Amino acid sequence: MTKPEERVCIVGAGPSGLVVARRLRAAGVPFDLFEKHSDVGGIWDPANEGSPVYRSAHFISSKYSSGFYGHPMPADYPDYPSWRQILDYIRQFAKSENLYAHITFNTEVDRANLLDDGTWEVTIGGEKRRYRALVAAPGVTWHPNIVELPGRETFDGQVMHSAEYYDTSTFAGKRVLIVGGGNSGVDIACDAAASADKAFLSVRRGYRYVPKHIFGVPLDVFLNYGGKPPAGVKIPADPSDLIDALVGDLTRYGLPAPDHDLLATHPIVNGQVVHYLQHGDLTAKPDVARLEGGDVVFANGTREQVDVVVLATGYEYRIPFVDEALFEWKNGHPQLYLNVFNRKVDSLYVVGFIEFADAAYHRFEEMAQLVALDLTLEGADKEAFSEMKRSHEPNLRGDMEYLDIPRNANYVETHAYQAVVAEIRHRFGVTDLREQFAAADSNPAY
Structure with a gap:
């Protein structure tokens, strides 16, 4: 010793x-x-x-x-x-x-x-x-934090944690559901939107999705180092109002309205997820109620046939x-x-x-x-x-x-x-x- x-x-x-x-x-x-x-x-x-x-x-x-x-x-x-x-x-x-x-x-x-x-x-x-x-x-x-979804033992498809995901070959020719709206969840949902036959994003509550650039300036530079808006643009004092003005009404895309101020939890920094929702390549869904055969049943009673479920659950x-x-x-x-x-x-x-x-x-x-x-x-x-x-x-x-x-x-x-x-x-x-x-x-x- x-x-x-x-x-x-x-x-x-x-x-x-x-x-x-x-x-x-x-x-x-x-x-x-x-x-x-x-x-x-x-x-x-x-x-x-x-x-x-x-x-x-x-x-x-x-x-x-x-x-x-x-x-x-x-x-x-x-x-x-x-x-x-x-x-x-x-x-x-x-x-x-x-x-x-x-x-x-x-x-x-x-x-x-x-x-x-x-x-x-x-x-x-x-x-x-x-x-x-x-x-x-x-x-x-x-x-990985593995959440238990009711009916998983009878599910015909694949359930994986986001830690197991590496690239879009996992999604080729598949109908894919991402569970969880954090940073890795929305990143992987964007991958699925671009590569899967159909992509869904399930969230339990409302998030704010923050673009990586504000008026062309990286987000952290703009917020921390006094980024300046274009001439004639007035910046709201509340950063939540700024992001809402730039991103728009998320409920238009089937997402719940944000349930917190911008910095009241860890920010989700991703502008692509809104892009894919706007173009219909990604479909928002509520919380998962259960898995049933080859389907996922959601809290609002709707169901979708799904091949791969990715648990982006932290x-x-x-x-x-x-x-x-x-x-x-x-x-x-x-x-x-x-x-x-x-x-x-x-x-x-x-x-x-x-x-x-x-x-x-x-x-x-x-x-x-x-x-x-x-x-x-x-x-x-x-x-x-x-x-x-x-x-x-x-x-x-x-x-x-x-x-x-x-x-x-x-x-x-x-x-x-x-x-x-x-x-x-x-x-x-x-x-x-x-x-x-x-x-x-x-x-x-x-």
């Missing part, structure tokens, strides 16, 4: 694990990083068993706000990069930062057990190693190598201080288990910076931060009232979250990463 006071164990070399490694190295904290696959990239490599990436997948945040600190995405990338470009970008980041030298590939962590002294016994291929702390960065889209949050009893759970989400720090176990951290309407990689590295802070604090500062982890209850949602659904259990308002993190940085004298990398990240978006 290695000496427990020396090293930290990081599990997962996707984007969140990589920025944790970068921040621990910068802080002088020794670590081992284990990745069960053969390269970095996590879900963005569809060759990895269980990856939910499909051939047509693209980022829903633009290249202008989606990169790692100090590494803007290449200028020749399109506004919304494909999964291939994202995977190449992640690997180039790892090479540029010399992170490969710190990663042990093709190595799965079987179990991490908390010991009485707060250190960890980590089992890897039967070998036990001792670590002072554990950082879990396993990603959140590896464990994913479960799991950390399979850690005892679940070490966490407090709410609606399937572990409850963590700042969505990072275990409140009961001082040496346990989770990076990447958070959702917000913002690009992720900057936020992940800011979380990783606080992990590095906690691992290097001493004396009174260490005790002060440990007490904050146990008892501090900051407002991470600002004035937002989020839709009361399980997915929103850990949802935060990005500006409120960043303000709280900035207060902690200021209290403990930590450099703002935006200032540290200002020169490298100064390329204007437009």
Whole structure:
């Protein structure tokens, strides 16, 4: 066994694990990083068993706000990069930062057990190693949430989760139903609309479908960096009104009216789905009541003959190598201080288990910076931060009232979250990463 006071164990070399490694190295904290696959990239490599990436997948945040600190995405990338470009970008980041030298590939962590002294016994291929702390960065889209549809056992067609879908060959010559109106659901529904004999989209409630460009400007650039409308166009103060004006009345296409304000849940960024509904290549349907022989019966009593049902019903949050009893759970989400720090176990951290309407990689590295802070604090500062982890209850949602659904259990308002993190940085004298990398990240978006 290695000496427990020396090293930290990081599990997962996707984007969140990589920025944790970068921040621990910068802080002088020794670590081992284990990745069960053969390269970095996590879900963005569809060759990895269980990856939910499909051939047509693209980022829903633009290249202008989606990169790692100090590494803007290449200028020749399109506004919304494909999964291939994202995977190449992640690997180039790892090479540029010399992170490969710190990663042990093709190595799965079987179990991490908390010991009485707060250190960890980590089992890897039967070998036990001792670590002072554990950082879990396993990603959140590896464990499909499979909903049970009544009558499935008698259904003549195929039922699959969206995680199993890769390309449109699945739909050729078929009548296809997509269940679920989230980002992957509407992406796959668009694939079906273009390739299946007939395509249906079943949703239980009303969503807002947000176009990727506002007046020709990427959505996140327009909203976050003061995009300007064409001359003579007045922008509504409420962004919900803006999107409704651009998209129009969704009930005309058989969809329910939106049941929430634009940012009261995770935005569905897809303009194509409305295009296919407008042209009749995609048909909106209500919730599924049951499967019956070769048919799907819907809540309004209508039925359709369907060959393939795709369940775009999300994913479960799991950390399979850690005892679940070490966490407090709410609606399937572990409850963590700042969505990072275990409140009961001082040496346990989770990076990447958070959702917000913002690009992720900057936020992940800011979380990783606080992990590095906690691992290097001493004396009174260490005790002060440990007490904050146990008892501090900051407002991470600002004035937002989020839709009361399980997915929103850990949802935060990005500006409120960043303000709280900035207060902690200021209290403990930590450099703002935006200032540290200002020169490298100064390329204007437009």
